[in-house]
Amino acid sequence: MRKSVSRRCSRASCTSAAIKTLTYIYSDSTAVLGPLSTYAEPHNYDLCAAHSERLTVPVGWNVIKEEIIDHNTGPSDEDLMAIANAVREVANTDIGNKSMQPELGRRGHLRVLPSN
Incomplete structure (x- = not known):
């Protein structure tokens, strides 16, 4: 162990x-x-x-x-839904932003974007 x-x-x-x-x-x-x-x-x-x-x-x-007020209980259903909605909103925003800016190239975690 x-x-x-x-x-x-x-x-x-x-x-x-x-x-x-x-x-x-x-x-x-x-x-x-x-x-x-x-x-x-x-x-x-x-x-x-x-x-x-x-x-x-x-x-x-x-x-x-x-x-955390009470260490014996986990997050409430309302807390979990709020987190899920926030993650969903960020994911939708990221998808929308990616489609508006075309990538010219990618190397690992770096991206090349066209200059304006």
């Missing part, structure tokens, strides 16, 4: 245990700070209590802080 290892804060030289996960949504200029994610993701940042409380974002950005 594999022993669970707690994750550490992503901030440089911080050795505290992570309790929250920070995700940036660059297209919406939004930072989302929520409960510690189940798995470490390369584009997310795990933060300790001190760093999550002192979070600052660039001027003009929005911050969404998700707090």
